[in-house]
Amino acid sequence: MVQEQAPQKVSIQFEDLHQQNESYIVGMWTFLVTEIMFFGGLFTTYLVYRMANQETFWEAHRHLSVPLGFFNTCVLLTSSLTMALTVHYAQRGLRKQQLLWLLATMALACTFLVVKGFEYHHKFVEGLIPGPNFRFEPVEHLRVAQLFFSLYFAMTGLHALHVLIGVLVMAILTVLIAINHPSVQDFIPVELTGLYWHFVDIVWIFLFPLLYLIPR
Amino acid sequence: MSVAVAKPGEIKHNYLNAGDTVRSWLLTTDHKRIAVLYLVSVTLFFAVGGLLALLIRLELLTPQGDLMTSENYNRVFTMHGVVMIFLFLIPAIPAVLGNFLVPLMVGARDLAFPRLNLASWYVYMAGGLIATWAMVNGGVDTGWTFYPPYSSSYSTSQVTLTIIGAFLVGFSSIFTGINFIVTIHKMRAPGLTWFRLPLFIWAHYATSVIIVLGTPVVAITLLLVAVERVFRLGIFDPALGGDPILFQHLFWFYSHPAVYIMILPAMGVISEVIACFSRKRVFGYHFVAFSSVAIAVVGFLVWGHHMFTTGQSVYAGMVFSLLSFLVAVPSAVKVFNWTATMYKGTIEFRAPMLYVMGFLGLFVIGGLTGLFLASLATDIHLQDTYFVVAHFHYIMVGGTIFGYLAGLHFWWPKMTGRMYPEGIAKLAALIIFAGFNLTFFPQFVLGYLGMPRRYHWYPEEWQMLHVMSSAGTALLGIGYILPIFYLLWSLRNGALAGPNPWGATGLEWKTDSPPITHNFEETPIVTEEPYAYENHHQQEEVASGTGASTTKG
Numbered sequence: 001m002v003q004e005q006a007p008q009k010v011s012i013q014f015e016d017l018h019q020q021n022e023s024y025i026v027g028m029w030t031f032l033v034t035e036i037m038f039f040g041g042l043f044t045t046y047l048v049y050r051m052a053n054q055e056t057f058w059e060a061h062r063h064l065s066v067p068l069g070f071f072n073t074c075v076l077l078t079s080s081l082t083m084a085l086t087v088h089y090a091q092r093g094l095r096k097q098q099l100l101w102l103l104a105t106m107a108l109a110c111t112f113l114v115v116k117g118f119e120y121h122h123k124f125v126e127g128l129i130p131g132p133n134f135r136f137e138p139v140e141h142l143r144v145a146q147l148f149f150s151l152y153f154a155m156t157g158l159h160a161l162h163v164l165i166g167v168l169v170m171a172i173l174t175v176l177i178a179i180n181h182p183s184v185q186d187f188i189p190v191e192l193t194g195l196y197w198h199f200v201d202i203v204w205i206f207l208f209p210l211l212y213l214i215p216r
Numbered sequence: 217m218s219v220a221v222a223k224p225g226e227i228k229h230n231y232l233n234a235g236d237t238v239r240s241w242l243l244t245t246d247h248k249r250i251a252v253l254y255l256v257s258v259t260l261f262f263a264v265g266g267l268l269a270l271l272i273r274l275e276l277l278t279p280q281g282d283l284m285t286s287e288n289y290n291r292v293f294t295m296h297g298v299v300m301i302f303l304f305l306i307p308a309i310p311a312v313l314g315n316f317l318v319p320l321m322v323g324a325r326d327l328a329f330p331r332l333n334l335a336s337w338y339v340y341m342a343g344g345l346i347a348t349w350a351m352v353n354g355g356v357d358t359g360w361t362f363y364p365p366y367s368s369s370y371s372t373s374q375v376t377l378t379i380i381g382a383f384l385v386g387f388s389s390i391f392t393g394i395n396f397i398v399t400i401h402k403m404r405a406p407g408l409t410w411f412r413l414p415l416f417i418w419a420h421y422a423t424s425v426i427i428v429l430g431t432p433v434v435a436i437t438l439l440l441v442a443v444e445r446v447f448r449l450g451i452f453d454p455a456l457g458g459d460p461i462l463f464q465h466l467f468w469f470y471s472h473p474a475v476y477i478m479i480l481p482a483m484g485v486i487s488e489v490i491a492c493f494s495r496k497r498v499f500g501y502h503f504v505a506f507s508s509v510a511i512a513v514v515g516f517l518v519w520g521h522h523m524f525t526t527g528q529s530v531y532a533g534m535v536f537s538l539l540s541f542l543v544a545v546p547s548a549v550k551v552f553n554w555t556a557t558m559y560k561g562t563i564e565f566r567a568p569m570l571y572v573m574g575f576l577g578l579f580v581i582g583g584l585t586g587l588f589l590a591s592l593a594t595d596i597h598l599q600d601t602y603f604v605v606a607h608f609h610y611i612m613v614g615g616t617i618f619g620y621l622a623g624l625h626f627w628w629p630k631m632t633g634r635m636y637p638e639g640i641a642k643l644a645a646l647i648i649f650a651g652f653n654l655t656f657f658p659q660f661v662l663g664y665l666g667m668p669r670r671y672h673w674y675p676e677e678w679q680m681l682h683v684m685s686s687a688g689t690a691l692l693g694i695g696y697i698l699p700i701f702y703l704l705w706s707l708r709n710g711a712l713a714g715p716n717p718w719g720a721t722g723l724e725w726k727t728d729s730p731p732i733t734h735n736f737e738e739t740p741i742v743t744e745e746p747y748a749y750e751n752h753h754q755q756e757e758v759a760s761g762t763g764a765s766t767t768k769g
Contacts, residue, residue, distance in 0.1 A: 012325060012326070012734065013319075013324060013325045013326035013327070013328065013330060013403070013734075014328075014403070015403075015739065019402055019403065022402050023328045023329075023398050023399075023402045023403065026397070026398050026401055026402055027328060027329060027394055027395075027397075027398045030393075030394045030397050030398065030428055031394055033428055033429065034390050034394070034428050034429075034431070034432045035432070037428075037429055037430070037431075037432035037433050038432035038433070038435060038436050039436075040432075040433065041432070041433040041435075041436035041437055041440075041466055042436055042440075044466065045440070045451065045462060045466070048459070048462055049458075049459070049462075052459075130447070130448070130449045130450060131447065131448050131449075132448070143450070143456070143457040144457050146450050146456065146457055147450050147451070147456070147457035147458060150449035150450050150451055150456075150457075151451070153449070154440065154443065154449065154451070
């Protein structure tokens with residue numbers, strides 16, 4: 001079972017490699033807990049308002065494109081697979097395969113952002129951007145529909161920001177791996193990026209049904 | 217205990233003289249140096265918040281508003297709250313004492329993520345400076361609670377900037393929290409099991425859990441207020457379709473536990489100091505340890521007691537009231553155990569111990585008056601009065617500052633290698649205790665009589681009590697200024713401390729004062745329970761007395 005492992009360095013504050021690796025993993029999970037609580041505040045806000053305004057939220061959500069949302073869900077799920085493969089090859093210290101799957105993940109992430117951009121543009125054309133120019137039919141739903149779209153943009157916007165940060169981190173990783181920089185000679189940076197990426201994925205798994213698939 | 221005497225002119229290698237350029241301080245990843253950076257910056261912000269408090273109390277000397285307008289008064293008390301809470305009380309003990317001591321106490325060379333630790337200081341400074349900038353540019357008048365729709369739609373003050381400042385400072389404490397959790401989980405020295413950890417570590421662990429779970433929620437909530445303000449997205453403003461009560465729920469979900477972020481580390485300090493100066497192990501170690509965790513857990517379930525008068529459901533109010541009473545249980549467990557620790561101990565009234573005694577008094581008063589406010593019926597009368605102001609100052613300000621000063625004096629020899637002057641330090645402790653009570657006790661009476669908070673006009677018959685309170689502030693000011701002078705004085709002129717001037721247990725006392733950059737010459741191995749003062753006592757007797765060769769382990 002023991003594969004050829006990439007060489008790793010131990011920082012001064014740690015006793016050994018095992019302690020260092022475990023510390024980084026625990027640190028990342030703790031960070032993800034803070035992220036869950038961060039999104040949790042938004043999800044709570046959304047759920048409270050949705051419970052209070054079932055009818056209007058249903059009306060408003062029909063302006064979202066389920067096919068595009070579904071497509072993006074597939075894209076992100078696939079990117080989780082490619083990320084898992086990246087981590088797999090990183091643990092074995094295989095640079096070429098790492099690079100290949102990392103680039104694939106980045107391509108999928110960018111696809112997601114582009115599709116999201118088209119969706120936002122569509123909302124803009126329809127006049128569904130909250131603010132003085134917000135238009136919604138029927139007019140008696142306008143206020144609450146605006147609330148729905150405020151939350152839609154806040155939640156998907158924050159998620160898209162996380163995707164963007166993921167892309168930037170992966171871009172940096174790609175460069176470092178390409179020039180065989182010492183800091184990525186161990187697999188931990190890739191492993192941590194992988195954990196983060198799966199988290200970003202899972203957030204979308206909740207966002208998609210909450211926003212796009214509201215039952216009648 | 218023998219005290220190592222350094223020969224004159226002999227300078228031992230330590231973290232302070234490891235480099236003296238500005239760069240070596242600003243780019244350091246040494247947790248001890250970062251603690252010193254925090255010590256300086258936290259002290260500066262405390263001075264700012266203190267001056268604002270002084271302005272408030274000056275204004276309240278007379279029943280009329282003669283020093284400032286109502287608008288300016290709103291800004292002054294808001295900024296006093298923002299600075300003191302976000303920039304002093306929350307980071308004070310964890311970021312200064314915790315940063316310095318957590319790695320030392322667990323026998324590690326540094327925190328798990330030294331660069332993240334440095335980043336936390338920079339983020340803290342960025343947040344602090346943005347908040348200060350907002351202050352200079354007109355300040356904020358919403359109260360530190362930022363309640364919408366006033367904060368999001370109506371206030372013309374610098375709400376957005378201040379929120380960005382608070383948001384950043386929140387992230388700095390998240391960084392610290394993550395660092396502590398990982399360090400305590402993964403970097404304990406060989407033999408240092410969970411139940412051999414000092415209670416200071418347990419307290420910081422519980423604090424970190426609250427920071428990690430709570431801070432992100434207030435971060436996103438404040439961010440939403442800022443977004444609502446800037447982009448007119450309707451989220452909390454009822455005119456835009458939102459619900460302001462939801463904001464209060466989300467805000468207090470963090471901001472009530474934030475009180476425990478302030479007080480739990482202080483409780484950790486108390487446990488260390490009280491055991492050392494009573495020469496006894498902490499009574500009921502496991503109970504004190506678990507009560508920290510219990511406070512962290514139950515503290516998350518009581519936020520609704522800030523909202524008894526907002527029209528939240530009566531049943532919710534009853535549950536929140538009951539749960540709030542429940543927090544008194546672990547708090548009382550701690551107080552009883554500390555008292556029992558002193559019982560039949562060999563008590564030494566050093567300055568840190570005086571602060572501990574002060575803490576116990578203030579904490580009991582603050583805690584018990586909290587029960588008045590947790591009761592639905594009495595809270596209707598006392599809500600938003602000076603009774604509340606006095607209560608939270610006793611518990612989170614009195615508690616935290618007394619814990620902080622106790623810890624700062626107790627570990628000052630470790631941090632600097634020098635002793636502080638004992639006599640004047642004791643005097644300062646007494647002045648602060650007297651000043652604190654004179655400032656805030658009259659406020660209980662004022663609140664009970666109906667004086668609302670956040671007003672600077674009041675009926676003339678209350679002037680006497682307000683004058684007492686303001687006089688207390690002056691006394692308090694003197695008490696706070698004294699340590700700044702004598703502690704700075706001691707840096708050059710204090711007696712050399714040696715590794716363990718108090719004869720205390722704990723790994724931090726087993727290394728030099730000040731410690732070397734990587735804390736220990738070799739990784740320590742722990743073989744005994746914490747606070748084994750009695751064992752050491754017996755060992756000394758054995759060594760000095762009868763000449764028996766057996767020692768107790």
